[in-house]
Amino acid sequence: MSDSVSFIIDGKKVSADSDETIWQVAKRLGTTIPHLCFNDKPGYRSDGNCRTCMVEIDGERTLAASCCRYPANNMVIHTQSERAKSARQIVMELLSTDLNQETLSGSEFDNLAQSMQLAPSRFPKNSPAPSDLSHQAISVRADACIHCSLCVRACREVQVNNVIGLADRGQHEKITFDFDDPMGESTCVACGECVQACPTHALLPATPNVNEVDKQVQSICPYCGVGCQVKLNIKDNKVSSVDGANGPANQGRLCVKGRYGYDYISSDQRLTEPLIRKKGMEKGINIDPANPYTHFRKASWEEALDVAASGFSASKKQHGSDSLAGFGSAKCSNEEAYIFQKLIRAGFGTNNVDHCTRLCHASSVTALLETIGSGAVTAPFMAVKDSDLIIVIGANPSENHPVAATFFKQATQLGAELIVMDPRALALKQQATHMLQFTPGTDVALLNAIMHVIVNEQLYKPDYIEQYTSGFEQLTAHLQNFSPEKMQSICGIDADTIKIVARKYATAKSAIIFWGMGISQHTHGTDNARCLISLALMCGHIGKPGTGLHPLRGQNNVQGASDAALVPMFYPDYKDINDPEAKAFFESLWDTSLNEQAGLTVIEIMHAIHNDTIKSMYVMGENPAMSDPNLNHARTALATLDHLVVQDIFLTETAMFADVVLPATAWLEKNGTVTNTNRQVQMGRKAVEPPGQAKPDWWITHQIAQRLGLNWPYKSPEDIYQEMQLAMPSLANISWQRLDKEHSVTYPCSAPDEAGQDIVFANGFPTEDGRGQFIPASFLPPNDPLDKEYDFILTTGRLLEHWHTGSMSRRSEQLNALEPEAFVQISHLDCAALNVKAGDLVCISSRRGSIQIKVRVDNKVQSGLVFIPFAYVEAAANLLTSHDLDPLAKIPEFKYSAVKITTI
């Protein structure tokens, strides 16, 4: 539909593409035809129901809705005829009759009515529809609803959350949530898309909306790895509201966190001045974060930085470079990740630097690097628009990558098949063609069985395998022991289903695999990822539109932080620490000598503290006192350190163990770039002033570096970025200026004026021989076995409303109100067997610790499995988890711990 048509509009002869509506043509020619139910934003289908955009077409009996009518050759269109204008006027009058002018005030409807000089309605009035104020974040004022269905399209077609409906009919028609339930009691996930779309203020943020703002700043959401672009409306140095911007990864959409989760920035618990621990105060989770002064005294920046730096120097002098370690953060910018690892390497003289990637996708990256030579995704998640088949395994994108999930759900609406494999029945179950709720920890058994079918039925792609891979013979031999018939009793999925799924994936024209931490957070996480890679390689589902391998990255900058080498075994851009050439390059670039010994990973560092080899640590924006497994062990380690410097925006659980606490700026208080799960480098911009004396992380790190005798020239994040471009070929052709102009550029990018490459590896891989490597994986049982006493499997993860350890989201009034307390999800059946009911307090213990927590009955978990989000300090799930590690990637097994449940 893109032939050109020529026609006459308002007396002008015009040509247009045949897929341009009359409304769009008129707008292009400078006439904005009134509109309400039409939203000129990506993803919104025009519906033509409000009839405020009617135009007259010669020879047609009735008027036409310009928003959904396409011009045809020789059509004669009048947008300003008396007949059309009169109809538009009466339509507005009809709509306004029963609406509450107060609610409408300031809305698009109000603006349109004013521009049309709408007089008070002459029609008989009805009593106004009642409001629904049951939701924490959104208020529903039906007395301004015009039934335009934009909220329905927002909820069902754009976000595909399917909560809003148009129930009943005719004059009784109304917007409903689920079964006409109060919004606050419905399945609404508060993405706010409907509020953003509503033209009448019938849907509004529950907090008073500020119509006038001081400024609007375009930046990136601070939460997950999707990397949604946001427009921040700033009033009085606060974020008053947030709109989705048209970024490549979100196309205007946001989730509840990205929409409503910004009030943590203005929390009264923000750190506003440097703190030094008072002498003799015990270290522990024993401080009210709103009042650190019980254990700390305030200090000047000079003093605090001096104490921080001299502690590091002392440690280095006394115990050597490897007695120091640093945790950076995937929540900071690329520049901050880079400068932090540079400090640890060039200043501390050690490679003991790591961050939370170790706890999330280390195994995925390890497997990807060894098999296809690149740790990043091979295709962005938007590639699903070209996929016939989508596999989502060990991931819960509707909660953890909500905006990415909208793309998956949209793809299914267009006919793509979705196969979900996860021990928990996720929200995506509704869209899934097949839902494989397999036994926790049996990923390798299931995936090998799938590959067994593909091999035995010869559904693989011999040409692709021949041309681009190696090791297929060894793999096929290995797979012979994994027949679906044999594996079905292990993984809990019947052989027939395994066969169907295998055939579907192998024979799909284009298939893509997404995975999350259900795959990676296992002692066999690397093996799990190897299986997925082998699966894609044998079917040739890499490098073409709609195909690929995509580990959904968690933090907003976990990709960037890893690229920038916030990891102990690589220099920036994954240059091996053991590679002498790489070492020489960075020694020259950084004008220093470097430690050739690869560093320790997150959990290894905790062990090393217990072993007395690490004595001093610098933690920037990480919260291991909540995020590490086996917290008793980790917290004891933190308490044991001689010198701990924590730099953060709150007195986190980790900061409670610090000797020096340095107040940092929040993401929205500084400039910097971040790289999302799609390899899109994006520009974050300062929107508000930081509180008190809080400083950007890069500035603080720079100050410490100076005190360690390093003379770095950086005056801004841009200066650091320019050095990164020298160190990292991946950033070629992506200048700071370009990012500032375009907001987002994907790497790799082959020219300054070309778009980056979304889908990579069409012709082989960046490995030594250019081939993708099949690496067989054997099935190993989980490390923390069930027994008679510990008879439940615990799995942990995030919640839609709460981010990670909760340090940000639990300080967001909006988010915390939606999920205010810790809970354990237990199935109906298990509740009955345990004789507990929803809301009861139970004690959950593992071989490492125990917590008390409320029961939430939830059939998403299968019998024998329980789920606890790890955001709640008062019932920290990680007191229970084990710190046993994947031997290669050093990632702990958060997804499988043996626990017992006892009633209280």
Place this chain on the structure above:
Amino acid sequence: MAFFVLPLFSLQQQTSNLFMPHKSSPLVRLGSKKKRKGRLTQKGRQIDAGAQQDISELLADKPLRKELLIEYLHLIQDKWAHISSRHLMALADTLKLSQAEVYEVATFYHHFDVVKENEIAPPPLTIRVCNSLSCCMAGADDLINELVEQSPSSIRITAAPCMGLCDQAPAAAVGKNYLGKVTAASLLNTAKNKQTQAILPTYQGYEQYLDANGYQLLASLNNQTFSVDDVLKELEKSNLKGLGGAGFPTANKLRIVKAEPSPRYFCVNADEGEPGTFKDRHYLSTTPHQFLEGMLIAARLIEADKIYIYLRDEYAAINQLLHHEIQHLIDHKVIKDSYIDIRRGAGAYICGEESAMIESIEGKRGIPRQRPPYVAHQGLFGQPTLVQNVETLYWILSILRNGGEHFAKQGKNGASGLRSFSVSGRVNKPGVIVAPAGSHVRELIDLAGGMLEGHSFKAYLPGGASGGILPASLDNIPLDFGSLTEYGCFIGSHAIIILSDKDSIKTTSQNLLAFFRDESCGQCTPCRVGCEKASSLLSEQQWNKPLLKELCTTMADASICGLGQAAPNPILSAIKYFGEDV
């Protein structure tokens, strides 16, 4: 600091107060200033295990396709006489639909009674009394009042729109038993005797139809003694037009759909709901096979991949009859199993509009689509779709047997062909009158046995509720497509309702607008708000004619479909021809 020295890798439980905040600690509610309680379950309504069991038993042998939602809502309503939110929730889960998707569909159709938690279910039996125009003229309002007074609490009495029994007014339904010429006593007696199921009419069965040379034309088309082109040529000569009300030339429509790529679907519109119309009911319940053969010929012409017959729920007896007779066709290998799907409407006049009908067949709310694209190009499931009315298909056999020209010649006053006029109101013998297209109203009154005694002819509705109202003085207009346009009226489904001097034009207009108000789907502003405001304005003592005219113009100009566009016709006719009465 010995306190913190713990053995490494200990399997013992090691907890220290310092590492475990107390419940009362200020840490517990980190961000919240207000005390809040968490949820005890996942978000929203929970599935009830018992209801899930009910639904899985109910749908045990049924395909779980989303488009069958309305069919399954019927099964629930039939079994429990209402649809509880427990069952609705379980059905949504079973069909992998969201709550919003099932709720909006279930509440759109008036034959479903959705009962939420804490609401009281309606009594097990409902008596619906038709209060559309012909039945109202026959005393429906009084009948409803009487029933409300006399009926026991185990019976619900409701008013309902036209049931297609206008020739037997007043009409009502006791459960699924649709009855004409009813009284309060007869209805309560029927209810008391539990005669609540549809009663099959006597009709020409499969064998009888075969005896009358039935299915020979279809056979000759199949064995190519008669070609597709021959059929199309005859239909062209016959000048047969779509008799659902739009009057689109049938042969043209067939050719357009035939030229589209497959799969092509064929939807038969048997959702006869225009007040005053009952001709389709007549043919379906007397000579179903003539309709079925015509349908199969049309399907053959366009090589339809599947046929859907969308039958209004009020025609419960015909539903049974068709199932029965279609099974004969399958048994006798005339068609393959599951080539024809019968879909039950669920009490929504708007589903007679072809695109709304298609939405309904897809299991959705019956809301009309924007055109273009036309359904011939993008119809059911986005595929090219032929939509034909029952009567149109019925005539195909006569035309092919006797030749297209013969059929065309039977019209008069410039019109061509035969038409089935549904005549009701103040005449002696209301019923389906087959007469030449172009006949005058007086001729139809004569054929219907003349005016009732004591009534003199005052006005007539030429096209049911939406075709406008004409005065008796305009009794010389040839009744055909297009011929009434200059009078602000149309013939539509050829439903002629005769009014007399005893009937009030004002009351008539109010009745008609109330019908449109209740049946508007609610999608577009001019119709949803317009019908409601027009209805309110008509109930005023003194009509605000200038405002009504402005409103009517916009409704006609700017509504999406024929319902809203035609709803003003009675008002404009009343003002134009009966100025003194209103």
